[in-house]
Amino acid sequence: MKIVFLGFLIVPFVEIYLLIQMGAVIGAFPTIMLVVATAVLGAWLLKKQGLATWQRFQSSLAQGTIPAYEMIEGPILLVGGALLLTPGFFTDCLGFACLIPSLRRRMARYVIERHLIDSSGLFHNQGFAQRPPDVIEGEYRSQNDDR
Numbered sequence: 001m002k003i004v005f006l007g008f009l010i011v012p013f014v015e016i017y018l019l020i021q022m023g024a025v026i027g028a029f030p031t032i033m034l035v036v037a038t039a040v041l042g043a044w045l046l047k048k049q050g051l052a053t054w055q056r057f058q059s060s061l062a063q064g065t066i067p068a069y070e071m072i073e074g075p076i077l078l079v080g081g082a083l084l085l086t087p088g089f090f091t092d093c094l095g096f097a098c099l100i101p102s103l104r105r106r107m108a109r110y111v112i113e114r115h116l117i118d119s120s121g122l123f124h125n126q127g128f129a130q131r132p133p134d135v136i137e138g139e140y141r142s143q144n145d146d147r
Contacts (some may be wrong), residue, residue: 015088022089038092042084045099050077052101072108080104 023031053073080098093112097103117142 011090014090018089019087022064022114035087035089035092038087038089039087042081042092042095042099045096046077046084049101049104050074050081053077068112069105069108072111073104074106076104 018032019035021073022034025043026034053070055068057070057074060070076098080095083098086092086095
């Protein structure tokens with residue numbers, strides 16, 4: 001939580017510094033146009049990548065497989081889009097990184113392998129897997145099986 005708080009404090013200062021430096025090098029109007037251009041380009045790329053992810057999601061469901069990567073890539077795209085629409089060069093770099101398919105796939109793989117669930121379906125708690133407390137193990141038999 002401290003890292004998020006520090007991010008909200010540090011990122012605006014980095015953005016302001018970069019905007020001032022870029023404005024000093026290329027001028028105020030070109031800097032503003034560059035910020036607007038990155039937002040427009042980012043929105044177009046976000047739409048394109050979002051539709052591709054949605055199509056992969058639907059294809060996985062049609063094949064009967066769980067679209068785990070696509071379910072994680074969706075929020076990554078959403079964060080990338082929000083960062084691209086935020087004025088500034090630092091957030092644009094982070095936003096464009098979220099739109100790179102291979103990097104986004106690695107982020108999704110990291111989330112799935114390290115933080116979500118493991119392949120056995122057990123939930124992670126304090127670094128080791130254990131069953132949730134409300135799971136009752138047992139066997140059942142249908143009454144129709146007796147006939």
